[in-house]
Amino acid sequence: MVFFEDVDGNWHVGALASLLDLIGTITTFWYADCVSAVVDFNSSYYSTVKIQEHVEIESRVMADKGKLMHVVVQVRKKGNGEVIAVGNLWMASNKLTIAQVSNL
Secondary structure (H helix, E strand, O other): OOOOOOOOOEEOOHHHHHHHHHHHHHHHHHHHOOOOEEEEEEEEEEOEEEEOOEEEEEEEEEEEOOEEEEEEEEEOOOOOOOOEEEEEEEEOOOOOHHHHHOOO
């Protein structure tokens, strides 16, 4: 049984949500070089995509308000640019680096 696809062979929405969350978190870490947590997450689904289709993933920091950052992650079909899903994440940062966390 495969959990990342639905009965029609499309990406499961839970797998897409996990992808949006993971990419948003990586973007925040890369941008701010610190550990963060998602405080608000919403996702919108506009289309479906088959498991074997190629997609483009774009992630941007849209706002940086001190310890809060707003990240938007967009998944599009590579062939025609059709938007599959968009995730909006507000991330709270504790301003600790990975090295500082591992020493706790």
